[in-house]
Amino acid sequence: MARDRTKLTEGEVQAFVQSHPGWALAGGMLKKTYGFADFRAAMAFVNRVADAAEAADHHPDIDIRYNNVTLALQTHDAAGLTARDTALAAQVERFA
Amino acid sequence: MARDRTKLTEGEVQAFVQSHPGWALAGGMLKKTYGFADFRAAMAFVNRVADAAEAADHHPDIDIRYNNVTLALQTHDAAGLTARDTALAAQVERFA
Numbered sequence: 001m002a003r004d005r006t007k008l009t010e011g012e013v014q015a016f017v018q019s020h021p022g023w024a025l026a027g028g029m030l031k032k033t034y035g036f037a038d039f040r041a042a043m044a045f046v047n048r049v050a051d052a053a054e055a056a057d058h059h060p061d062i063d064i065r066y067n068n069v070t071l072a073l074q075t076h077d078a079a080g081l082t083a084r085d086t087a088l089a090a091q092v093e094r095f096a
Numbered sequence: 097m098a099r100d101r102t103k104l105t106e107g108e109v110q111a112f113v114q115s116h117p118g119w120a121l122a123g124g125m126l127k128k129t130y131g132f133a134d135f136r137a138a139m140a141f142v143n144r145v146a147d148a149a150e151a152a153d154h155h156p157d158i159d160i161r162y163n164n165v166t167l168a169l170q171t172h173d174a175a176g177l178t179a180r181d182t183a184l185a186a187q188v189e190r191f192a
Contacts (some may be wrong), residue, residue: 036138040157041097046160050139059135064142 005078008086016086023089026072028083029061033070034096042067048095056091065078101174104182106177112182119185125157125168126181132163141165144191154180154189 013030018024020080022032036042046062046069053059061072071092073085104112109126113119118128132138142165143157149155157168167188169181 039146039150043143047143048137050135054135059162062158062160064160066155 004082004084005075007078007080009081012086013081016089020089020093025081028080028087029072029074030081030089031070031072032089033068036067036069038067042069043070045095049092052091052095055096056084056088058088060088060092097172100178101171103174103178104174107179108118108182112185116185116189119124121177122168124176125170126177126185127166127168128185129164129166132165134163137162138165141191145188148184148191150189152184154184156184156188 008073013025016030020032023033024031034042034045036045042064046064049060049062049069049071058073058075061070063070063072071089073089074080075082075084109121112126113121116128120127122170130138130141132141138160142160144166145156145158145165153172154169157166159166159168167185169177170176170178171187
């Protein structure tokens with residue numbers, strides 16, 4: 001199945017950021033840092049994100065700093081942000 | 097139990113790096129990037145590292161980039177590198 005490589009407009013990205021607290025545009029990527037009670041809770045979140053990423057075949061950058069997890073999303077084959085990024089970001093919001 | 101905060105000497109760090117391919121000193125941390133066949137294999141490694149980190153109560157920074165995982169170790173309460181860092185680094189080598 002061909003992937004949709006249509007880039008989001010600036011307005012669409014801004015609308016997403018404004019309606020999803022903590023998410024921001026940084027270096028062309030959608031980023032958010034999630035804080036947890038401890039490392040174990042952070043890893044539980046990372047594994048849920050990993051399962052969702054595999055299911056979507058869309059993999060965020062994941063940085064683990066003890067109880068903090070930063071996700072960064074971009075659609076590499078579109079060289080920008082697409083609906084695949086905002087869809088995964090909205091999905092992982094429910095895991096935190 | 098009190099933790100040993102004795103810093104490794106420069107010679108001890110160099111000896112570790114020279115005897116453990118891929119590990120390097122960068123920004124005061126011991127770092128290595130491991131490559132895997134795919135994201136799933138990378139996550140399996142991350143989870144083994146996470147279990148070892150919890151058991152040792154010593155948590156590396158973990159950066160996941162699809163099939164590549166970068167670990168960075170430092171002993172924060174010693175503000176440097178200690179035997180706890182090289183012990184965990186040597187342990188995770190067996191997981192890759």
